[in-house]
Amino acid sequence: xxxxxxxxxxxxxxxxxxxxxxxxxxxxxxxxxxxxxxxxxxxxxxxxxxxxxxxxxxxxxxxxxxxxxxxxxxxxxxxxxxxxxxxxxxxxxxxxxxxxxxxxxxxxxxxxxxxxxxxxxxxxxxxxxxxxxxxxxxxxxxxxxxxxxxxxxxxxxxxxxxxxxxxxxxxxxxxxxxxxxxxxxxxxxxxxxxxxxxxxxxxxxxxxxxxxxxxxxxxxxxxxxxxxxxxxxxxxxxxxxxxxxxxxxxxxxxxxxxxxxxxxxxxxxxxxxxxxxxxxxxxxxxxxxxxxxxxxxxxxxxxxxxxxxxxxxxxxxxxxxxxxxxxxxxxxxxxxxxxxxxxxxxxxxxxxxxxxxxxxxxxxxxxxxxxxxxxxxxxxxxxxxxxxxxxxxxxxxxxxxxxxxxxxxxxxxxxxxxxxxxxxxxxxxxxxxxxxxxxxxxxxxxxxxxxxxxxxxxxxxxxxxxxxxxxxxxxxxxxxxxxxxxxxxxxxxxxxxxxxxxxxxxxxxxxxxxxxxxxxxxxxxxxxxxxxxxxxxxxxxxxxxxxxxxxxxxxxxxxxxxxxxxxxxxxxxxxxxxxxxxxxxxxxxxxxxxxxxxxxxxxxxxxxxxxxxxxxxxxxxxxxxxxxxxxxxxxxxxxxxxxxxxxxxxxxxxxxxxxxxxxxxxxxxxxxxxxxxxxxxxxxxxxxxxxxxxxxxxxxxxxxxxxxxxxxxxxxxxxxxxxxxxxxxxxxxxxxxxxxxxxxxxxxxxxxxxxxxxxxxxxxxxxxxxxxxxxxxxxxxxxxxxxxxxxxxxxxxxxxxxxxxxxxxxxxxxxxxxxxxxxxxxxxxxxxxxxxxxxxxxxxxxxxxxxxxxxxxxxxxxxxxxxxxxxxxxxxxxxxxxxxxxxxxxxxxxxxxxxxxxxxxxxxxxxxxxxxxxxxxxxxxxxxxxxxxxxxxxxxxxxxxxxxxxxxxxxxxxxxxxxxxxxxxxxxxxxx
Numbered sequence: 001x002x003x004x005x006x007x008x009x010x011x012x013x014x015x016x017x018x019x020x021x022x023x024x025x026x027x028x029x030x031x032x033x034x035x036x037x038x039x040x041x042x043x044x045x046x047x048x049x050x051x052x053x054x055x056x057x058x059x060x061x062x063x064x065x066x067x068x069x070x071x072x073x074x075x076x077x078x079x080x081x082x083x084x085x086x087x088x089x090x091x092x093x094x095x096x097x098x099x100x101x102x103x104x105x106x107x108x109x110x111x112x113x114x115x116x117x118x119x120x121x122x123x124x125x126x127x128x129x130x131x132x133x134x135x136x137x138x139x140x141x142x143x144x145x146x147x148x149x150x151x152x153x154x155x156x157x158x159x160x161x162x163x164x165x166x167x168x169x170x171x172x173x174x175x176x177x178x179x180x181x182x183x184x185x186x187x188x189x190x191x192x193x194x195x196x197x198x199x200x201x202x203x204x205x206x207x208x209x210x211x212x213x214x215x216x217x218x219x220x221x222x223x224x225x226x227x228x229x230x231x232x233x234x235x236x237x238x239x240x241x242x243x244x245x246x247x248x249x250x251x252x253x254x255x256x257x258x259x260x261x262x263x264x265x266x267x268x269x270x271x272x273x274x275x276x277x278x279x280x281x282x283x284x285x286x287x288x289x290x291x292x293x294x295x296x297x298x299x300x301x302x303x304x305x306x307x308x309x310x311x312x313x314x315x316x317x318x319x320x321x322x323x324x325x326x327x328x329x330x331x332x333x334x335x336x337x338x339x340x341x342x343x344x345x346x347x348x349x350x351x352x353x354x355x356x357x358x359x360x361x362x363x364x365x366x367x368x369x370x371x372x373x374x375x376x377x378x379x380x381x382x383x384x385x386x387x388x389x390x391x392x393x394x395x396x397x398x399x400x401x402x403x404x405x406x407x408x409x410x411x412x413x414x415x416x417x418x419x420x421x422x423x424x425x426x427x428x429x430x431x432x433x434x435x436x437x438x439x440x441x442x443x444x445x446x447x448x449x450x451x452x453x454x455x456x457x458x459x460x461x462x463x464x465x466x467x468x469x470x471x472x473x474x475x476x477x478x479x480x481x482x483x484x485x486x487x488x489x490x491x492x493x494x495x496x497x498x499x500x501x502x503x504x505x506x507x508x509x510x511x512x513x514x515x516x517x518x519x520x521x522x523x524x525x526x527x528x529x530x531x532x533x534x535x536x537x538x539x540x541x542x543x544x545x546x547x548x549x550x551x552x553x554x555x556x557x558x559x560x561x562x563x564x565x566x567x568x569x570x571x572x573x574x575x576x577x578x579x580x581x582x583x584x585x586x587x588x589x590x591x592x593x594x595x596x597x598x599x600x601x602x603x604x605x606x607x608x609x610x611x612x613x614x615x616x617x618x619x620x621x622x623x624x625x626x627x628x629x630x631x632x633x634x635x636x637x638x639x640x641x642x643x644x645x646x647x648x649x650x651x652x653x654x655x656x657x658x659x660x661x662x663x664x665x666x667x668x669x670x671x672x673x674x675x676x677x678x679x680x681x682x683x684x685x686x687x688x689x690x691x692x693x694x695x696x697x698x699x700x701x702x703x704x705x706x707x708x709x710x711x712x713x714x715x716x717x718x719x720x721x722x723x724x725x726x727x728x729x730x731x732x733x734x735x736x737x738x739x740x741x742x743x744x745x746x747x748x749x750x751x752x753x754x755x756x757x758x759x760x761x762x763x764x765x766x767x768x769x770x771x772x773x774x775x776x777x778x779x780x781x782x783x784x785x786x787x788x789x790x791x792x793x794x795x796x797x798x799x800x801x802x803x804x805x806x807x808x809x810x811x812x813x814x815x816x817x818x819x820x821x822x823x824x825x826x827x828x829x830x831x832x833x834x835x836x837x838x839x840x841x842x843x844x845x846x847x848x849x850x851x852x853x854x855x856x857x858x859x860x861x862x863x864x865x866x867x868x869x870x871x872x873x874x875x876x877x878x879x880x881x882x883x884x885x886x887x888x889x890x891x892x893x894x895x896x897x898x899x900x901x902x903x904x905x906x907x908x909x910x911x912x913x914x915x916x917x918x919x920x921x922x923x924x925x926x927x928x929x930x931x932x933x934x935x936x937x938x939x940x941x942x943x944x945x946x947x948x949x950x951x952x953x954x955x956x957x958x959x960x961x962x963x964x965x966x967x968x969x970x971x972x973x974x975x976x
Contacts, residue, residue, distance in 0.1 A: 189222070200226040208233075214242035219252075229255050245270040254283070266291070274298040278320075291320040299930035310340035312931045313962060317349075327359055358384035363392070370955070372432050372502060374399030378406070388412040400434040402427045404503060416452030416459075419512075421445075423505065429475065430502065431563035437555050438475040443499065444468050449512035458530050463513040465522035466545060469499035471565070477553035478562060485557050490565070497547045497568035514540065520547045536584045544574040572608040579604060594643025594655075601754060602635040605733060610671070613800070615731045628668040628682070632731055636662040636754060654696040658748060660757075661689045664730060684729050690757050692748050694719035707774040715784070717764040719748040724759030724794045732756055739811045739848070739871075740818045742837065745784050750813055756795070758813070762788035766821070776829020786818040801875045808873045808881050812839060812847065819847050831856045847871055847883075859897040866890050888913040901928055916941050923959075932961040 192206025202224045210217040220235025230253060237249040246269045254261035263281035275298070278291040297314035318333040331349040335342050350361065366378035380394040394406035404425040411418045424444035428436040445468070451461035475490040497520075500508035509520065514527045525542035550569040556562035580603040586595060607629040638660035645653045664686040676682065700713040734753025744750045745766060749758045766784025771777075795814035796807040812819040819839040826834040838849040852865040867889045874882035890910040897903030903925045909918040923936040938955045 191222070202226070216240040231255075249281075273300070275301070287323065287325040289322040289324075291317075293318065294320045297930070299928065310337075312928050313338045328361075358387060358390070360384045366396075368504075369957075370504070372430060372434050373401050373504075374434060380406075401425070401430065402440075413452065415454070416450060418448075418450040420448040422447075423503070428472070429496065429565065431555070433563075435563070437563075437565070439472040441470065441472040442468065443470075445499065445505065445508070447508070447510060449510070451513075457532050458528070460526070460528045461513050462526040464524045465510075466524065467495075467499050467508075467522065467547060469496045470494060471496065471567070475553070475555065475565065477555070477565075478557050478559060479554065482559050485559055487557065490553055495545075495547075495568040495570060497549050497566045500547075514538070515542060517544075521545070522547065534586050534588050536582070538582045540580045541576075541578050542580075543576040545571055546574060570609075575611070576606045577603060578606060590643075591641065592643065593645075594641050596641045597639065599638045599640070599660075600636070601638075602633075603733075604631075604633045606631050611731070614736065615733060616798075626670055626674045628671040628674075630669055630731060631667050632733065633665040634662060634754065636660055650699065652696075652698045652700070656692075656694050656696065656748065658692040659690070661687075662754065663687055664727075666729060666731070669729065686727050686730055688725070688727065690721070690724075690759070692719055692721040694748050696746070709772045711768075711770040711772075713768040715746065715766045715768060717746050717748070719758075719762050719764075721759040721761075723790060724757060724792060726793050730755065738813075740786055740813050740821060740839065742782055742821055742823050745786065745821050750811075751794075758792060758794070760788055760790050760792060762786060776827075778825075778827045778829065780825050782821065782823040784821050786813060788816050791815055797873075799873065799875065804875075804879060806873070806875050806879070806881055810871055810873070817842065845870070859903070861893070861895045863893045864891070885913045887911075889918075895925075897925070897927075901926055903927070905934075930962070932959075934959040934961075 189204060189208065189210040191204035191208040194202065194204045196202050204222045205220070208217075208219045208222045210222070216239070217233070218236070218238040218240075219233040220237075221233070223232045223234075224230075233252045234250070237247075237252050239247040239249075241247075248267035248269075249263045250265040252261070252263045261281075261283040264279070266276075266278045266281045268276040275296070276291075277295045279293040280291070282290045282292070284290060295314055295316050297311040299311035299313065301311060302309045314337055315331075316335045316337060317331040319331075321330045321332075323330065328350050331346070334346045334349040336344040360383050361381070363380040363382055366376075366380070368376040368378075370376070376396055376398045378394050378396040380392050383391040383393065385391060389409075389411045391410075392406075392408040394408070396404045396406060398404070402425055404423060404427075407420075407422040407424075409418070409420045422444065424442065426440050426442050428440050429438050430436045446464060446466045448464040449462065451459065453459045471490050471492050471494045473492055476487040477490045478485045478487045480486045499505070509517070509522065513523065513525050514529070515523055515525055517523055522545040523542055524545075525540060527538060527540045530537040546569040548568060549566050551567040553565045553567070554562040555565055581601065583600040584597055585599075586597045609629060610624070610627050611630055613624055638658070640656070640658045642654060642656040647653060665683070666686070667683045669684065670676065670680065670682050694717060696715075696717050698713055698715040700711060703710045703712075732755045735751045735756040738744065738750060738752050740750070746764050751757055764784065764786045766782060769779075769781045771779040792814045795809065795811055797810050799806045799808065809815050819841050822836070822838040822840055824836050832853070832855045834853045836849070836851040838851075839847040841847055846868060848869045848871055850865065850867050852863065854864075855862045867887065869886040869888070870883050872884045872886040874884050876882055888911070890912055891908070893905075893907045895903060895905040904923065905925060906920075906922045908920040910916075911918050917939060918941055920939040921936060923934040926933045936957050936959055938957065
């Protein structure tokens with residue numbers, strides 16, 4: 001996850017601003033003009049990577065150190081009574097004086113090192129004075145360094161550029177530093193020698209290491225001038241921050257008050273190995289920091305023939321300025337380069353400072369190109385209205401079309417969130433080539449959703465989803481023979497089905513709210529819900545808008561090459577649900593050893609037009625030409641009880657009980673103005689009571705063999721209900737799509753809703769097996785079918801064709817024997833998985849099936865899926881019903897990398913029944929640690945994007961995914 005790309009520059013600026021090596025962090029002795037304090041081999045803590053010997057080196061007699069504030073800890077050897085307290089020098093001590101900016105220094109004890117500590121010295125704020133008191137002998141450290149080979153040196157240079165602290169040994173980058181116990185103000189320093197060459201000047205040389213504010217700072221030399229308050233660190237300056245990020249510099253300079261500072265040849269590497277380089281860093285004042293000649297890249301840096309290679313991509317700017325007052329970071333002459341080649345230039349680029357929690361400004365531009373809209377450019381602007389509200393205004397400009405304005409509003413409340421997206425334009429209808437037809441009209445969309453908590457048990461949510469894209473004046477529909485086509489005007493205000501596809505609007509059918517659809521249907525809804533451990537209650541209102549294709553028109557007299565206008569269903573044909581109520585309650589105690597659930601449900605469906613004949617259980621009960629809107633209201637109450645038990649012999653037994661009573665009210669059964677005939681009624685009430693008792697029985701058997709575990713489980717379910725009766729005037733609103741498969745085989749009532757129910761005596765039987773090998777191979781199977789004493793009349797679909805009525809069992813649950821349900825799955829445990837799910841008739845015919853395979857390895861991903869459905873009815877003249885294919889598809893997705901960086905991918909969908917490709921895509925891929933490039937060929941034969949019926953829409957595009965360029969939870973973000 002890479003989210004901190006643009007924070008890197010600010011991190012370096014903040015480093016200088018904080019004073020990497022400040023006067024507050026260093027020992028600050030005062031010295032006389034001719035004083036010369038020299039401490040060799042000083043170590044405040046041991047370095048475990050070095051071998052230190054206690055060899056003693058004779059040194060010149062130093063001047064004693066005289067404390068001017070609170071006394072130091074007692075030294076291990078007492079100096080002369082007449083002398084001031086001298087520097088403490090002793091083997092193995094771990095005491096350290098931490099220098100604080102306050103007048104009185106404080107004493108801390110740093111964490112013990114596993115290696116013996118070297119010599120220690122306390123360096124508080126002190127005054128130097130001349131004295132003849134002899135100094136204690138002081139050892140000099142012995143450091144042994146192994147000589148690296150040329151290969152190791154090359155690797156070391158490459159790893160150093162990539163932020164690895166000790167690359168020659170291939171050690172990982174420095175981890176986050178542990179707490180050193182110094183607090184916010186404490187500090188300590190080590191060096192090979194510390195001198196005071198002149199008054200008010202202190203110099204630490206040789207492997208200088210300093211801990212301050214949680215940082216570890218290393219340099220060849222640190223010089224502090226007490227008079228000017230400036231601290232200068234030079235030579236291989238390295239700073240390791242508490243989070244593990246690292247900065248490198250040739251030279252750093254800051255003043256005592258942190259008001260100004262500079263750095264030369266800065267390199268910064270964050271914890272995710274993103275890198276920033278600058279020739280100079282300046283802290284101009286407390287509010288302004290600036291980097292000059294800066295380069296940023298998240299990519300790995302490689303060294304070849306002692307030359308650092310260009311990264312995959314990087315951003316280069318002449319300067320980067322952080323303005324804390326206005327909370328903005330400004331880039332001058334920003335250039336994005338790919339392999340050193342400039343590809344994008346911005347004279348001025350700015351974004352919010354990391355110290356700003358929220359800030360208004362432009363977001364990443366979104367360029368694009370298509371044959372339909374030409375060159376496009378979207379310029380999103382973020383308006384941070386408040387800490388809990390933001391608005392994104394995104395005008396999109398196209399070379400062929402009028403501008404389209406996007407608006408996104410997000411607001412967070414104390415109890416929930418509101419999200420909304422809008423788009424609006426004024427344009428004529430256009431085809432895939434950008435040709436325009438008809439008159440201009442206002443077109444757009446609205447997608448709004450919100451969810452809120454009322455209290456711990458109550459919540460509510462809503463969605464408002466709509467598309468405005470309708471026909472206008474000036475559109476003609478052409479038809480007839482190619483040699484003499486004729487035209488007629490297309491009615492205005494008819495909804496067009498492909499607005500999202502023409503304008504390439506992503507996520508046009510979002511999953512939001514409690515109800516969603518997968519059939520190109522928009523839902524506007526409001527839901528109130530109460531849920532506890534034992535109860536559930538909801539009230540919902542919703543309406544629909546369909547964008548499914550309901551009609552088409554050729555717009556040109558050249559019928560062979562004419563673009564097609566696809567129309568959706570009119571809004572008035574869609575029902576409204578007002579309201580729907582669901583309630584369930586279960587006591588928290590068992591009833592008769594089992595679980596009892598009480599339920600209630602009510603719904604009211606309102607229409608403006610005559611519904612489709614598909615929802616009528618008996619379509620011949622009335623002439624469709626005389627049928628009205630048929631508004632429906634239903635209420636029911638029910639209870640269910642189930643108890644699971646295991647016998648001493650291991651047989652699982654579960655008796656169950658279901659009972660329900662329904663009340664229906666139907667009105668406007670016949671259209672207005674129709675003269676009712678004897679026996680016909682415009683309003684009807686229907687009551688029915690349902691009940692089922694049953695028993696689930698299964699007997700899992702387990703046997704272990706050498707390297708194999710086998711489970712065999714026979715399953716049976718017996719359910720007894722009164723025979724169901726077909727209510728000819730009822731409509732089937734909620735149970736139109738279901739069938740026998742592994743998910744419904746052992747359900748007592750396989751109807752998914754309330755309008756249909758299953759009655760009679762039935763027996764469902766099956767056999768499950770599972771073979772688990774120690775090698776990781778696992779094979780599981782299921783075989784079963786449903787049996788019943790008498791046919792289930794409610795499950796037949798009735799069709800009226802001419803003067804003949806047909807009854808068809810599409811679900812395979814209406815007849816006395818269902819199709820066989822066959823399911824198998826093989827998982828090798830080594831990346832390969834196979835599965836098949838089939839519905840097979842007694843004659844061995846596959847009625848419906850799906851089979852697939854998937855394989856995954858370090859370089860390869862492959863998925864193949866085959867779907868087949870031969871349950872479409874064919875009505876024969878002799879009264880029999882045959883079957884035909886409803887769909888027959890093959891889908892393939894594959895990706896393979898031949899090398900670490902180069903690969904190919906393909907995604908195809910083939911309609912085997914119509915012998916055409918639906919959507920296909922093939923691409924060549926290059927990827928590395930910080931970028932992914934794809935050259936993509938796309939082919940689309942779906943109706944919504946066909947320019948000409950039967951002719952595919954084709955395109956070639958480039959996808960670029962760059963690490964860190966946008967906030968995302970993924971390693972890569974697609975920029976298309």
